[in-house]
Amino acid sequence: MxxxxxxxxxxESSIRMAGQREKISCSFFEEYRKKNGFAKIVESxxxxxxxxxxxxxxxxxxxxxxxxxxxxxxxxxRAEALALGQALELEWDDLDTFLKEHCLMRxxxxxxxxxxxxxxxxxxxxxxxxxxxxxxxxxxxxxxxxQKCHIFYSDALDCIRMEEKSRRLCYWQHMYSRxxxxxxxxxxxxxSVLSRETVMRVLILLMxxxxxxxxxxxxxxxxxYGELNxxxxxxxxxxxxxxxxxxxxxxxxxKDRGKDRxxxxxxxRQYDTLAAGMIGDAKLQRKLRFMKxxxxxxxxxx
Numbered sequence: 001m002x003x004x005x006x007x008x009x010x011x012e013s014s015i016r017m018a019g020q021r022e023k024i025s026c027s028f029f030e031e032y033r034k035k036n037g038f039a040k041i042v043e044s045x046x047x048x049x050x051x052x053x054x055x056x057x058x059x060x061x062x063x064x065x066x067x068x069x070x071x072x073x074x075x076x077x078r079a080e081a082l083a084l085g086q087a088l089e090l091e092w093d094d095l096d097t098f099l100k101e102h103c104l105m106r107x108x109x110x111x112x113x114x115x116x117x118x119x120x121x122x123x124x125x126x127x128x129x130x131x132x133x134x135x136x137x138x139x140x141x142x143x144x145x146x147q148k149c150h151i152f153y154s155d156a157l158d159c160i161r162m163e164e165k166s167r168r169l170c171y172w173q174h175m176y177s178r179x180x181x182x183x184x185x186x187x188x189x190x191x192s193v194l195s196r197e198t199v200m201r202v203l204i205l206l207m208x209x210x211x212x213x214x215x216x217x218x219x220x221x222x223x224x225y226g227e228l229n230x231x232x233x234x235x236x237x238x239x240x241x242x243x244x245x246x247x248x249x250x251x252x253x254x255k256d257r258g259k260d261r262x263x264x265x266x267x268x269r270q271y272d273t274l275a276a277g278m279i280g281d282a283k284l285q286r287k288l289r290f291m292k293x294x295x296x297x298x299x300x301x302x
Contacts, residue, residue, distance in 0.1 A: 010244035017237035029069040051087035100226035110224035121206045153177035159268040159291040209260035
């Protein structure tokens with residue numbers, strides 16, 4: 001099968017999955033309702049709000065609980081997610097699952113900090129940068145460590161839709177990567193909070209072309225995040241797209257690491273180009289363009 005056809009099929013399938021999101025309560029909310037004997041869902045939502053905030057909810061407050069229950073929105077931070085889990089009377093294992101699977105945040109068990117992991121992965125990543133690539137990026141050999149933000153930024157550009165002329169200009173003119181430098185520094189600060197989607201795209205860039213689903217899942221679990229799961233009610237359609245792209249890459253790879261690295265970036269770029277062109281809904285497009293950093297490509301894409 002032509003790989004471009006397969007990329008389109010992967011995207012179309014993920015879009016269908018996103019449109020078929022079930023309008024039923026998250027199982028943890030439903031279990032709370034049954035355990036506490038509430039006949040109506042609104043009574044259960046009211047009880048959860050009171051347990052979280054210690055006061056009667058307004059209409060907006062009830063709506064917030066409803067949106068969390070249906071997965072339309074997520075808690076804004078880990079503290080709020082933990083408070084919600086505790087209001088649902090979740091104990092250790094269930095709370096861990098709730099944080100990872102429903103809230104898409106780190107669970108209770110975290111074996112390694114993201115900053116520590118990225119520091120370990122970066123030397124090998126930089127070792128893969130050829131002299132030809134350094135010349136393309138206007139970087140003097142031996143300056144890879146000092147210019148690692150620009151190198152990473154340029155690889156990220158290779159995975160998203162962009163006019164080739166603009167891409168080459170961003171390679172050569174380092175001023176373009178400065179807008180990304182603040183976000184980049186956060187990756188190496190232990191106290192910084194990164195979303196699962198950000199961690200996933202950083203890992204993909206750092207570990208290609210040797211990355212596969214098992215390796216990516218292993219690193220996500222080590223950092224306390226849930227592994228890829230297309231059956232997840234909360235954004236399972238995004239995981240389905242990532243899994244589909246990895247399966248295609250495995251079929252296409254040649255075992256030549258240089259060629260495979262470029263092939264993986266090309267597949268990701270073709271996917272992102274289709275996603276940007278096919279999806280009209282801004283929120284869905286942002287989710288399914290899973291290689292698109294928010295601070296990259298905004299001013300240069302077509």
